[in-house]
Amino acid sequence: MKRITIRDVAKEAGVSVTLVSFVMNAKRDKDGNLDCPVNPETAKRVLQVAQKLGYRRNYAAASLRSGKSNAIAVIPNDISNKFFAGISRCIEDKARAMGYTVFFASSDESSERLESVIDAVLAHNIDGMIVAPCTGGEAAINKAIDSKVPVVLLDRDVENMPQVGRVLLDDVEAGRMGTELLLKKGFRNIEMISYTLGISSLSEREMGYRKAMMDHDKYDNARVHYTTYGDAASDVEKFIKNGIDRGVDAFFLPTYSLSALVLSAMKKLGLRTPEDLAIVGFDESDIYSLYTTTVTHIVQPLKLLGEKSVEVLVNMIDGKPAESIILKPELIPGGSTEKVTKNK
């Protein structure tokens, strides 16, 4: 079946290709009328013919001529990661509603891969991109900016980038909030485990943790253990064993993966929460409600993060200025932070 072009529609409707193009690009105003300089009767006929023939716009041609592709790229570090998978869906829905199709590509926390991914999507003339930058990703992002492609930073900030939009979590508040709860509940030796990734979200969650400890005059007890993706499983177990020996009574975990690893290590070591160790986890997961004791955790407003990032991006595509939006985390209380008298 040969593909129907604008020309076929024009011929069949007895009008020029220009008219067809006008009609196909017209947006409907609030009254449902086509907003274009075309006789409504003619427009209607064109629409009918297009429908009848099964016309489908060729974005490649449109993009070549106009420079717009009606596609955006979304580049998380890993699409299969729980947090980004959820947010991606929200981005996708919002983008579709606004008339954009979405390219997805994972940067895998590697600046080389980020650069190659950005090269690829730029070659496809995308109109804008939403990126969760990895360490060292500045150069790649600047490539997009140099090509005048609007960029929105999601989840992680990069400093000294004036022309980008931002949709971030108030990570300092998230760290403070989690730690504060532990302190209020009477825990004292609260430590934290984090990754050496060098991304803003983690360092700010750490700042929040330190801030809360300081506010409660427990700064001397503050201690952060660092690990990497590869070593996390074994490191976490060590941190916990060692922590228990030193009298640590609570851990604040700033990511879902660390939370899961801690629960796993505790199960393996035969430790219970909150009796042996209180826990504040991060992000949403079934395990928080299904674990032997429900786990207190901090959730991000996924839907809002996704929708806002698309809104900010589309505004930039439309020539409006880049906005920065900071959203608030929420604390979901569970049994893992209830102070109990230890009964062996």
Place this chain on the structure above:
Amino acid sequence: MKRITIRDVAKEAGVSVTLVSFVMNAKRDKDGNLDCPVNPETAKRVLQVAQKLGYRRNYAAASLRSGKSNAIAVIPNDISNKFFAGISRCIEDKARAMGYTVFFASSDESSERLESVIDAVLAHNIDGMIVAPCTGGEAAINKAIDSKVPVVLLDRDVENMPQVGRVLLDDVEAGRMGTELLLKKGFRNIEMISYTLGISSLSEREMGYRKAMMDHDKYDNARVHYTTYGDAASDVEKFIKNGIDRGVDAFFLPTYSLSALVLSAMKKLGLRTPEDLAIVGFDESDIYSLYTTTVTHIVQPLKLLGEKSVEVLVNMIDGKPAESIILKPELIPGGSTEKVTKNK
């Protein structure tokens, strides 16, 4: 910064645009040599100039002229769903390695949305698509086939579609395998909970379940409870309560979401596995190892499913015939299927 075109490169290198096009499209053969009818010296110079100028191919133009876009579409029912998120990542990696960029779009189990999504990606001239079809999605998929766009069915089959590729799990075997284990372990009143989605994977897992029950002369005990996404939470709880009353000693769950709901309901009802009810879950999740008792579950070879679907699709794009590939599930044993003497 003005975008560099093939013409700029040609001028700078002192050759024709044709030559540049040849060089930019040349694949490297096994010796690392450019496989094209161009003087190696010239080719090298062109490559250097392109690099220096920062040339980036404009896929819109290439696609318009050649009909190829080097992009494929992946359309699961929901990208945020654990199973598809994992598989998507594998697809993405494989596709990138083979030179393709990936559009993602969720069909949301709705044939209307599937159709609109397929329209959108076809308008972007994608070279092929990988789809997990929802009920009633035949028409939409035929649209792609009519446009001569290769289609690979992933995870779910649709009958009477001769021209499509298929990469599926041996779902009958998965159902049989899980049920068989329960029977071998001595459970007798084994029931199943499923969705009324009308998709092949679920109905085949059910066939496997029934097959195993029949093979062990327990067919009279076979019983499948159906629910929908919306009602699942409350229905599952009812099924379990009711089942316990009727002496059901095990449930086979054919999806991750049902497995999680069952564990959740059991926790709420104060039931333990395997003491009160044995469980075989589906797909991978942290909860299977973190639940009070580890949970026996069936896993799909995600990486293989993803990679194979890309391979089959790219072969079809290259004009080779459509293949059908059926992959084997694997059973991960846990504590939830160990027969124990019930001690109240």
Place this chain on the structure above:
DNA sequence: TTGAAAGCGTTACCAG
């Protein structure tokens, strides 16, 4: 309100 014609950057075709 309508239409003719000029490209957008590539690749395909045909000559040399």
Place this chain on the structure above:
DNA sequence: CTGGTAACGCTTTCAA
């Protein structure tokens, strides 16, 4: 091996 040139289907002037 190399180069000229005509498309591809659309949007965008510009003119009627």
